[in-house]
Amino acid sequence: MMLKENPSLCYQCAKCSTGCPVSKEMDLMPHQIIHLLSLGQRDRVLRSRTLWMCAGCYACAVRCPNDIDITTVMDELRSEAVEKGIPCPHPEVLEFHRNFLKDMSRRGKVHELRMMGEYNMRMRRPFHDAAVGAKMFIKGRLHLLPPSAVGGFSRWMKKLWRS
Amino acid sequence: MAKLMSKVAVYPGCSLEGSSSAFQTSLKGVFDTLSAPWETLQDWSCCGASSAHALDHKLHQALTVRNLALAGQQGYTDLLAPCAACFHRLASAQRDVEKDSEVAKAADIPYDGQVRVRNIVDFIANDIGMAAIAARVKRRLNIKVACYYGCLNTRLPRTAQSDDREYPMAMDRIVKQLGASTVDWSYKTECCGASLFATSGGVSGKLVGKILKDAAACGADCVVVACPMCHNNLDTKQEEIRAQAGIDRPLPVLFLSQIMGLAFGLPESVLKLNDSFTPVGALASHG
Ligand code: SF4
Ligand code: SF4
Numbered sequence: 001m002m003l004k005e006n007p008s009l010c011y012q013c014a015k016c017s018t019g020c021p022v023s024k025e026m027d028l029m030p031h032q033i034i035h036l037l038s039l040g041q042r043d044r045v046l047r048s049r050t051l052w053m054c055a056g057c058y059a060c061a062v063r064c065p066n067d068i069d070i071t072t073v074m075d076e077l078r079s080e081a082v083e084k085g086i087p088c089p090h091p092e093v094l095e096f097h098r099n100f101l102k103d104m105s106r107r108g109k110v111h112e113l114r115m116m117g118e119y120n121m122r123m124r125r126p127f128h129d130a131a132v133g134a135k136m137f138i139k140g141r142l143h144l145l146p147p148s149a150v151g152g153f154s155r156w157m158k159k160l161w162r163s
Numbered sequence: 164m165a166k167l168m169s170k171v172a173v174y175p176g177c178s179l180e181g182s183s184s185a186f187q188t189s190l191k192g193v194f195d196t197l198s199a200p201w202e203t204l205q206d207w208s209c210c211g212a213s214s215a216h217a218l219d220h221k222l223h224q225a226l227t228v229r230n231l232a233l234a235g236q237q238g239y240t241d242l243l244a245p246c247a248a249c250f251h252r253l254a255s256a257q258r259d260v261e262k263d264s265e266v267a268k269a270a271d272i273p274y275d276g277q278v279r280v281r282n283i284v285d286f287i288a289n290d291i292g293m294a295a296i297a298a299r300v301k302r303r304l305n306i307k308v309a310c311y312y313g314c315l316n317t318r319l320p321r322t323a324q325s326d327d328r329e330y331p332m333a334m335d336r337i338v339k340q341l342g343a344s345t346v347d348w349s350y351k352t353e354c355c356g357a358s359l360f361a362t363s364g365g366v367s368g369k370l371v372g373k374i375l376k377d378a379a380a381c382g383a384d385c386v387v388v389a390c391p392m393c394h395n396n397l398d399t400k401q402e403e404i405r406a407q408a409g410i411d412r413p414l415p416v417l418f419l420s421q422i423m424g425l426a427f428g429l430p431e432s433v434l435k436l437n438d439s440f441t442p443v444g445a446l447a448s449h450g
Contacts (some may be wrong), residue, residue, distance in 0.1 A: 056216075073437065079218055101219075104211070104215075112182050139437070147177070156183065
């Protein structure tokens with residue numbers, strides 16, 4: 001798969017990694033990801049925890065002196081890793097996204113209560129953050145009933161995915 | 164006031180219709196007070212944030228362009244997305260449409276590519292304007308505010324931006340119209356962890372701890388945000404996070420529209436300050 005960004009533009013100043021709020025949680029820092037890509041070590045990058053710890057904050061992307069949109073590179077690599085079936089080092093993140101998209105595609109909108117409930121079940125931790133959920137529910141911020149469905153949404157999704 | 168010839172639709176997004184409805188009701192109250200029109204985009208659907216772009220670029224494009232196309236078909240020139248994540252997703256799709264007209268076909272709905280995606284802070288600061296805000300203040304707020312912009316409100320690569328990416332001031336300027344003062348601090352645009360808060364609470368909690376600690380150290384009475392995710396992350400587990408980070412006092416978290424509404428004298432039924440976990444009560448009677 002071709003990346004939309006060109007990693008060869010990078011001169012390894014590491015400004016991206018310096019400003020990254022989660023670089024401490026990463027096995028490869030953003031500037032190392034870009035460096036490995038320009039060396040052709042795609043496989044190593046695709047297996048890294050970094051893709052799943054990136055918060056998508058765009059600090060790296062707007063600061064890169066060579067205008068490399070590193071955040072979008074992270075998105076592309078993550079998608080590629082999933083497509084290639086590479087084992088995900090942070091299944092709690094992958095499952096969150098999958099579950100979000102499943103919930104959203106039912107009606108075209110997210111039903112938060114159901115989404116978070118199903119996510120916790122998938123992760124086999126039914127009482128995770130239960131206190132926060134309960135307090136939200138008492139405050140009337142979580143609705144039992146899903147939002148009204150967007151007219152024709154599932155038909156639209158199906159049609160689009162066939163093409 | 165809104166510019167001549169522009170017709171603005173509001174894109175609420177899932178959070179504002181759900182757990183962050185306080186943002187929507189308070190914002191609508193503020194718009195009503197300022198006589199700014201509030202029309203909701205018909206048939207809007209989820210933009211896919213935080214997950215479509217993370218796993219599936221094609222899905223992200225389809226979901227975002229669908230809403231842009233609807234706005235165009237319904238005769239709107241501008242699409243205002245109060246949620247920072249929705250704003251970022253929709254605006255990046257619009258940027259891609261402008262660079263490559265093929266992207267406009269992503270949703271399989273005719274789209275002429277002409278809709279402007281608008282950010283809520285920018286809209287209030289520049290379209291509504293400081294004079295209109297100042298004119299509506301009933302009760303000047305004698306408090307110190309840390310304006311927290313977070314990441315997605317100000318960081319859209321490869322676009323012209325009206326405010327500074329590293330040290331934005333638009334929210335500060337709005338808050339100062341209300342009589343409040345704002346603090347100079349270092350974590351204005353540091354990320355709170357976004358959806359990592361739901362998946363990897365420990366990682367996100369550390370980021371939130373640093374943000375709150377700096378706000379407290381700078382003497383802020385509260386933090387003001389313009390994003391449902393920022394609000395959720397800074398507020399809902401604050402007690403636990405403050406204990407870990409060693410912050411000795413609570414920092415109420417308010418939406419920009421809530422603090423504006425406080426100064427405009429809007430009622431709790433609209434402001435929904437009690438929806439927050441960290442009590443805002445004492446602050447509300449300040450000033
Ligand atoms: S900021 Fe840009 S140029 Fe510098 S190391 Fe990161 S990717 Fe390379
Ligand atoms: S977008 Fe990801 S890699 Fe870039 S600074 Fe933010 S968390 Fe780090």
